[in-house]
Amino acid sequence: MTSVIIDRRPQQGKSSANRQRVLRRLNRVLKAQVDDLVGKRKLADLDNGAEVTVGKLDVSEPSFRIDQGTGVSDRVLPGNDRYRVGDRLPKPDGSGEGGGPGNGSDAGDGDAEEDNFRFMLSREEFLNLLFDDLALPELVRKELTDVVDRKFRRGGIVRHGNPGNMSVLRTFRASIGRRVAAASSIQDDLDRVEYLQGDAQEIADQTLAMDLALQADAVRRRATQVPFIDPVDLRHRSLIEVDAPRTAAAMFCLMDVSGSMTELRKDLAKRFFTLLYLFLRRKYENVELVFIRHTEVAEEVDEQTFFHHPQSGGTRVLAALEKMKEIIEARFPPSRYNIFGAQASDGDSMGMDPIQSRTFLTERLLPLSRYFVYAETNEYAQTNTALWNAYAAIDHAGFNMAAVANRSEVYPALVKLFERERRGASNG
Amino acid sequence: MKDRSALIATGSEWTFDHLDALDRACAAHARRYRLDTFPNQIELITSEQMLDAYSAVGLPVNYHHWSFGKEFLANQKGYQSGEQGLAYEIVINSNPCISYLMENNSLAMQALVIAHACYGHNSFFKGNYLFRQWTQPEAILDYMVFARNYVAECEELYGYDQVERTLDALHALREHGVDRYKRPGKLDSLRERKEQAKRLQAAQERMRQSEYYSLLPQATEAVSTERVFPEQPEENLLYFIEKHAPRLEPWQRELTRIVRKIAQYFYPQRQTKVMNEGWATFWHHRILNDMYDHDQIDEGVLLECMHSHTNVISQRQFGQFNPYALGFAMFTDIRRVCEHPTDEDREFLPGVAGRDWLEVLHDAMQNYRDESFILQFLSPRLLRDFKLMHIHTDEADDAWEVMQTASSEGFEKVRRELAANHRMELYLPEVSVVRYRHDHDRSLLLRHQPYQGKQLNPALAEKTLAHLRYLWGYSVALESVDPSGAVLHRFSAD
Numbered sequence: 001m002t003s004v005i006i007d008r009r010p011q012q013g014k015s016s017a018n019r020q021r022v023l024r025r026l027n028r029v030l031k032a033q034v035d036d037l038v039g040k041r042k043l044a045d046l047d048n049g050a051e052v053t054v055g056k057l058d059v060s061e062p063s064f065r066i067d068q069g070t071g072v073s074d075r076v077l078p079g080n081d082r083y084r085v086g087d088r089l090p091k092p093d094g095s096g097e098g099g100g101p102g103n104g105s106d107a108g109d110g111d112a113e114e115d116n117f118r119f120m121l122s123r124e125e126f127l128n129l130l131f132d133d134l135a136l137p138e139l140v141r142k143e144l145t146d147v148v149d150r151k152f153r154r155g156g157i158v159r160h161g162n163p164g165n166m167s168v169l170r171t172f173r174a175s176i177g178r179r180v181a182a183a184s185s186i187q188d189d190l191d192r193v194e195y196l197q198g199d200a201q202e203i204a205d206q207t208l209a210m211d212l213a214l215q216a217d218a219v220r221r222r223a224t225q226v227p228f229i230d231p232v233d234l235r236h237r238s239l240i241e242v243d244a245p246r247t248a249a250a251m252f253c254l255m256d257v258s259g260s261m262t263e264l265r266k267d268l269a270k271r272f273f274t275l276l277y278l279f280l281r282r283k284y285e286n287v288e289l290v291f292i293r294h295t296e297v298a299e300e301v302d303e304q305t306f307f308h309h310p311q312s313g314g315t316r317v318l319a320a321l322e323k324m325k326e327i328i329e330a331r332f333p334p335s336r337y338n339i340f341g342a343q344a345s346d347g348d349s350m351g352m353d354p355i356q357s358r359t360f361l362t363e364r365l366l367p368l369s370r371y372f373v374y375a376e377t378n379e380y381a382q383t384n385t386a387l388w389n390a391y392a393a394i395d396h397a398g399f400n401m402a403a404v405a406n407r408s409e410v411y412p413a414l415v416k417l418f419e420r421e422r423r424g425a426s427n428g
Numbered sequence: 429m430k431d432r433s434a435l436i437a438t439g440s441e442w443t444f445d446h447l448d449a450l451d452r453a454c455a456a457h458a459r460r461y462r463l464d465t466f467p468n469q470i471e472l473i474t475s476e477q478m479l480d481a482y483s484a485v486g487l488p489v490n491y492h493h494w495s496f497g498k499e500f501l502a503n504q505k506g507y508q509s510g511e512q513g514l515a516y517e518i519v520i521n522s523n524p525c526i527s528y529l530m531e532n533n534s535l536a537m538q539a540l541v542i543a544h545a546c547y548g549h550n551s552f553f554k555g556n557y558l559f560r561q562w563t564q565p566e567a568i569l570d571y572m573v574f575a576r577n578y579v580a581e582c583e584e585l586y587g588y589d590q591v592e593r594t595l596d597a598l599h600a601l602r603e604h605g606v607d608r609y610k611r612p613g614k615l616d617s618l619r620e621r622k623e624q625a626k627r628l629q630a631a632q633e634r635m636r637q638s639e640y641y642s643l644l645p646q647a648t649e650a651v652s653t654e655r656v657f658p659e660q661p662e663e664n665l666l667y668f669i670e671k672h673a674p675r676l677e678p679w680q681r682e683l684t685r686i687v688r689k690i691a692q693y694f695y696p697q698r699q700t701k702v703m704n705e706g707w708a709t710f711w712h713h714r715i716l717n718d719m720y721d722h723d724q725i726d727e728g729v730l731l732e733c734m735h736s737h738t739n740v741i742s743q744r745q746f747g748q749f750n751p752y753a754l755g756f757a758m759f760t761d762i763r764r765v766c767e768h769p770t771d772e773d774r775e776f777l778p779g780v781a782g783r784d785w786l787e788v789l790h791d792a793m794q795n796y797r798d799e800s801f802i803l804q805f806l807s808p809r810l811l812r813d814f815k816l817m818h819i820h821t822d823e824a825d826d827a828w829e830v831m832q833t834a835s836s837e838g839f840e841k842v843r844r845e846l847a848a849n850h851r852m853e854l855y856l857p858e859v860s861v862v863r864y865r866h867d868h869d870r871s872l873l874l875r876h877q878p879y880q881g882k883q884l885n886p887a888l889a890e891k892t893l894a895h896l897r898y899l900w901g902y903s904v905a906l907e908s909v910d911p912s913g914a915v916l917h918r919f920s921a922d
Binding site for chain 2: 002005007009011015018019020021022024060061062064065067068069070071075077078079083084088089090091117119
């Protein structure tokens with residue numbers, strides 16, 4: 001009877017199927033948490049995983065259990081160095097559980113399952129939950145969750161590889177070299193044997209001569225056994241995976257923060273910006289975020305202020321567009337940056353502002369930008385606002401607009417951009 | 429100067445050659461002590477794989493269910509935050525006997541766990557009567573593969589949600605899936621697959637009949653009380669569900685059977701914790717010392733082993749009994765009583781004192797479980813060494829009263845109480861099916877007989893009953909009754 005020792009370490013873990021089932025079961029709870037995080041987190045941080053907390057109840061597994069506090073209990077405990085027969089040990093307050101010194105360990109049997117259950121969501125899991133109501137097509141979802149673009153490039157010649165990548169030329173070269181080397185060593189042996197044969201003839205030693213003849217045969221046979229191509233000759237072209245070079249982008253988030261932008265509208269706007277940001281992050285090595293909020297005046301603010309500090313006042317879109325142009329000129333020369341503009345507004349705009357904005361956008365901004373997308377975040381899905389009507393007249397390949405009344409409409413607003421960029425990438 | 433030629437290894441790094449040599453050395457010592465084992469299959473695993481093994485309740489293969497994933501996440505979190513360590517090994521009652529050893533164990537730890545798991549636990553699995561009766565180590569791995577594939581197939585055919593819902597319900601009842609007084613049938617995945625078709629057909633037939641039944645006018649209360657079914661209370665709830673649940677789909681019956689079979693496989697484990705750990709600890713202690721005496725390991729390795737051994741058998745004052753501590757102490761003490769009995773030992777352990785220790789040890793290992801083992805073999809000396817005390821209370825009392833201590837009279841009473849502390853009834857409520865009104869409204873009545881007046885946790889009972897209700901398809905109720913038959917509590921799910 002012998003034992004077998006096996007190294008199991010190289011094998012993969014088996015837990016992922018069960019993990020997926022936990023996530024599936026907790027889907028509703030997790031989504032609420034992810035939503036909550038979207039509200040709290042910065043855009044750039046959304047690209048990470050997250051720790052989530054789930055109440056025990058969501059994952060409890062009931063069974064018939066005995067309530068140890070009831071009925072008659074007899075316990076035998078070790079280590080008694082202080083109590084005598086007849087001593088009374090008060091039960092701890094509050095708990096109906098066994099009580100008495102050292103009985104705490106039974107608590108796990110009861111329903112003391114109050115503490116929360118926490119675990120980390122990976123980046124992919126987090127984004128998948130985030131995208132769940134955005135109605136993203138699978139392809140886009142995959143593109144966004146993929147870590148980086150990878151490209152293959154040639155990496156020289158290696159000995160091992162796929163037969164399809166065999167370099168015939170290099171293999172032959174190696175083969176010739178090997179055969180020359182083998183032949184020369186055989187020739188050396190042959191020379192030696194022939195020299196000795198000469199000696200043997202001189203001293204007329206029959207046995208030695210016969211022996212040498214056999215040796216010579218063996219050496220000649222060896223010469224026929226040198227293979228034409230040997231596995232050691234094989235050479236393969238090697239392909240190595242490298243990160244695809246990506247360039248820089250600047251993403252401008254423009255949002256109307258006047259009184260009419262409700263929390264719901266801002267939430268839609270944030271998802272709109274998030275999706276665009278994640279998309280750009282995947283395409284470009286470096287994405288700079290600029291937040292411009294506007295009422296009648298426009299100002300560049302940090303993200304926190306952008307999403308969370310309400311302002312009151314009128315609405316003048318042109319101010320924001322002018323601000324954007326000003327910043328582009330100051331910090332983001334279009335020769336070095338791909339400029340993306342994303343504007344979210346409820347469409348309120350007065351007087352000359354819509355028309356002036358359209359003109360400014362078409363003539364000044366679009367020539368500088370790679371893409372500009374306008375999302376009208378308006379839960380009534382009205383598309384006859386002043387701004388909408390003005391923008392509707394823009395006919396430019398780098399411009400798109402959409403009405404976003406609920407979360408599932410965020411993606412359609414960006415779909416044209418995504419398609420265009422993907423085409424651009426595959427051409428490039 | 430010691431002879432160093434027999435030395436297997438020193439230091440803390442191990443290689444596969446070391447493991448092989450350690451295993452051979454352990455095997456040779458184990459043979460001298462007549463430890464009869466299944467062949468060993470030792471597998472080296474990473475901490476991640478150890479977490480995996482934890483979550484699959486220690487089986488190398490298991491079907492997929494979210495509860496195992498939850499277990500994994502909880503353990504992973506505990507481990508990564510440093511709150512909890514991982515076991516050095518896990519051993520599986522299978523033939524060959526699979527032991528998982530953690531890769532980051534030191535050389536000394538590997539020696540210890542090989543002796544502990546591969547020769548200690550392994551021989552216990554092969555020898556102890558409960559394991560012999562209730563488990564089939566030859567068949568378990570095949571059966572688990574069958575179970576995993578079947579569950580996966582069901583998920584594909586009937587959807588994740590349905591399968592999950594059914595397994596959730598079955599898991600709630602899985603501790604009630606054992607015939608405690610009947611020996612189970614043999615586990616055989618091949619036969620299982622063959623007979624599955626037959627069972628499915630029979631189930632289909634039953635379904636049809638019950639549908640036909642439902643077309644008949646409902647019987648009134650007065651007519652339906654003549655015969656009680658089942659005639660005897662049935663404590664194997666899962667078995668009863670599998671055979672009689674009126675609305676269960678055939679595949680759900682199969683899942684019931686799978687959960688039941690697996691639960692049954694673990695049935696002996698809980699009743700032999702003290703003995704099993706004690707036995708394995710006793711033998712790793714013995715074998716490591718022998719290896720040192722034979723110069724197969726050096727002082728460094730032995731000291732590290734003994735340091736770890738001491739941690740393993742530490743006992744917290746007034747705490748839950750550490751099964752390693754109690755079990756190790758008892759087996760060691762049995763040897764002492766055999767070899768150097770005192771008058772007291774002769775009085776209280778007449779069947780042990782002065783006999784061949786190895787024979788007594790093997791007999792104890794083979795024919796007892798924790799409760800009977802303690803009742804039979806705990807000596808008065810251990811009672812004093814452990815400074816045992818017996819305390820007592822009841823629901824109405826606000827304090828525990830000390831009934832006996834190590835220094836008082838009545839050693840046998842303390843021993844009886846300690847043995848009773850290891851009874852299943854203490855943590856597993858006795859619940860059985862007492863009435864199935866198959867000719868009336870198909871309701872099911874369960875009865876709980878409280879042990880020592882201990883009631884069920886009401887919130888959990890309600891939830892568990894809801895799971896049973898799902899499986900049964902008609903209303904179910906559970907009554908807690910006192911010994912006179914009076915109903916104390918009634919839970920129901922309609």
